[in-house]
Amino acid sequence: MRLGQLLWRRADPAKARHRAGVRVLLPAALPLAVLGIWWLALLRQWVRPYQLPAPGMVLSAFQEMLARGELQQHLAATSSRTVAGYLLGAVPAVVIGIGAGLSQSVRAFVDPTIQGVRAVPSLAWVPLFLLWLGIGERSRVLLIALGAFLPVYLNALAGVEGVDRRLVEVGRAYGLSGAAITTRIVLPASLPAILTGLRAGLSLAWMFVVAAELIAASNGLGFLLVDGQATMRPDRVLASIVAFALLGRISDAALGAIERRALRWRDSLGTAEPPDRTHPSPLSAEGGVTP
Amino acid sequence: MSGAAVSVQTLAVTLSGRPILHEISFAATPGEVLAIIGSSGTGKSTLLRTLAGLVSPERGGIDVRNGDERARIAVVFQEPRLLPWLRVAENVAFVMQGPRPARRQRAQAALAAVRLEGCARIWPRQLSGGMAQRTALARALVTSPHLLLLDEPFASVDALTRMELQDHVVELWHQHRFTVVLVTHDIDEALYLADRVLVLGGHPARVQAELDVSMPRPRSRTDPRLLALREPLLHALATPRAVSASGG
Numbered sequence: 001m002r003l004g005q006l007l008w009r010r011a012d013p014a015k016a017r018h019r020a021g022v023r024v025l026l027p028a029a030l031p032l033a034v035l036g037i038w039w040l041a042l043l044r045q046w047v048r049p050y051q052l053p054a055p056g057m058v059l060s061a062f063q064e065m066l067a068r069g070e071l072q073q074h075l076a077a078t079s080s081r082t083v084a085g086y087l088l089g090a091v092p093a094v095v096i097g098i099g100a101g102l103s104q105s106v107r108a109f110v111d112p113t114i115q116g117v118r119a120v121p122s123l124a125w126v127p128l129f130l131l132w133l134g135i136g137e138r139s140r141v142l143l144i145a146l147g148a149f150l151p152v153y154l155n156a157l158a159g160v161e162g163v164d165r166r167l168v169e170v171g172r173a174y175g176l177s178g179a180a181i182t183t184r185i186v187l188p189a190s191l192p193a194i195l196t197g198l199r200a201g202l203s204l205a206w207m208f209v210v211a212a213e214l215i216a217a218s219n220g221l222g223f224l225l226v227d228g229q230a231t232m233r234p235d236r237v238l239a240s241i242v243a244f245a246l247l248g249r250i251s252d253a254a255l256g257a258i259e260r261r262a263l264r265w266r267d268s269l270g271t272a273e274p275p276d277r278t279h280p281s282p283l284s285a286e287g288g289v290t291p
Numbered sequence: 292m293s294g295a296a297v298s299v300q301t302l303a304v305t306l307s308g309r310p311i312l313h314e315i316s317f318a319a320t321p322g323e324v325l326a327i328i329g330s331s332g333t334g335k336s337t338l339l340r341t342l343a344g345l346v347s348p349e350r351g352g353i354d355v356r357n358g359d360e361r362a363r364i365a366v367v368f369q370e371p372r373l374l375p376w377l378r379v380a381e382n383v384a385f386v387m388q389g390p391r392p393a394r395r396q397r398a399q400a401a402l403a404a405v406r407l408e409g410c411a412r413i414w415p416r417q418l419s420g421g422m423a424q425r426t427a428l429a430r431a432l433v434t435s436p437h438l439l440l441l442d443e444p445f446a447s448v449d450a451l452t453r454m455e456l457q458d459h460v461v462e463l464w465h466q467h468r469f470t471v472v473l474v475t476h477d478i479d480e481a482l483y484l485a486d487r488v489l490v491l492g493g494h495p496a497r498v499q500a501e502l503d504v505s506m507p508r509p510r511s512r513t514d515p516r517l518l519a520l521r522e523p524l525l526h527a528l529a530t531p532r533a534v535s536a537s538g539g
Binding site for chain 2: 166167169170172173174176184185188189191263265266267
């Protein structure tokens with residue numbers, strides 16, 4: 001249930017239908033307006049087609065690249081290096097973040113260094129990576145991993161640190177071992193923060209794959225951007241941007257769906273349903289006297 | 292199931308350099324319901340948390356025994372403290388060990404004992420305060436405890452629910468005869484539930500007074516004999532080092 005619904009709930013079915021219609025149309029309104037302005041700008045010659053091609057031309061470029069298999073090839077290259085870099089950064093980040101949250105010693109060992117690395121803008125490492133690893137796949141993947149690592153680590157650490165002490169006490173009071181308390185209380189309790197970090201890390205991985213491919217690549221959507229600029233093909237540049245948007249949106253939606261599924265127990269505006277609608281019977285069976 | 296014998300000898304607890312409990316000694320016989328009362332901040336909860344093993348004493352000893360064996364202890368806290376990511380039945384089964392079907396079966400039985408059998412599959416967020424506290428009670432019961440520690444368990448629910456939960460504890464006690472140590476600031480609750488009431492007071496806290504409530508259960512809240520015991524308890528709470536009293 002969204003905040004608006006919570007604040008201004010109405011029971012009128014006609015208004016509910018109207019709201020449902022608005023909900024479908026509203027997300028499309030802004031892109032359609034942008035498209036309209038785009039058409040108008042070309043029609044009135046506010047911009048030149050070589051600077052900003054018509055939407056139809058972008059679509060043609062998209063279709064043409066698809067037909068030749070060129071787009072698929074670049075999509076595959078970008079996706080695979082993003083996934084590789086993301087896993088290389090996010091998996092250790094979760095493990096180290098949890099470790100630092102659980103153990104003061106681990107934290108004292110790793111956190112100052114990670115905070116130091118965090119203070120440096122990640123792209124500043126690019127020259128060093130290129131020097132060490134050369135202009136190749138390894139330096140690109142490493143850059144993406146670095147970009148994904150930091151938000152995932154910080155969120156995992158904050159998640160473990162933020163676990164309600166009272167819940168840990170329940171485990172202690174009932175004689176659970178340290179390992180059982182960690183796996184059955186601390187980790188599930190810090191899952192919301194870890195998933196938030198994983199989503200933030202993923203969006204940074206997409207950002208860094210563009211940077212990596214802009215700097216040095218012979219394939220991938222970033223390469224397509226540079227190539228489009230060099231060959232004066234803004235339609236191909238825009239088609240690449242659209243492809244990036246699609247990839248980012250799909251991957252984030254997938255992770256968002258996993259997050260919603262994993263956190264369906266949460267009583268928050270984004271996940272919860274009103275109790276009276278989900279399980280009316282056990283609650284109403286309590287009657288008026290029972291709480 | 293039988294109750295545990297509890298023996299606390301010259302217990303002293305210091306938290307963050309501040310002495311909280313001093314020279315606390317008392318004992319509870321198997322199946323006895325012992326209430327500990329005192330004003331807010333006296334150290335009642337610290338005493339209970341020490342009995343639960345959540346706080347280490349500075350000095351003194353605690354012995355909780357079920358015959359020659361180590362007794363099983365269960366705690367119900369002031370807040371239900373349910374794990375929000377587990378459904379109600381899973382929350383109850385959480386503290387048990389063994390194969391999953393057996394755990395599930397026992398959790399279901401414990402939920403039935405607190406009249407929440409229809410709520411097994413719902414999330415803790417969908418429970419009312421009283422239902423959540425009853426789930427916490429079921430979680431304690433499922434371990435078949437010899438000693439049940441209750442830390443102001445009904446303080447956060449309304450008066451009507453509180454009375455219902457108190458009756459429920461009495462009913463469960465009749466069935467299982469576990470030893471109960473109840474911490475409360477509610478004199479009436481202490482008198483209604485306990486066989487004996489200890490009054491904690493002073494800084495650091497000591498046992499200021501002790502009152503026997505030798506009345507059979509179930510009791511009536513309006514029983515004049517019970518109401519007559521309020522006076523010495525109020526007196527003990529207001530006066531440091533009051534004399535021991537008994538009623539019934």
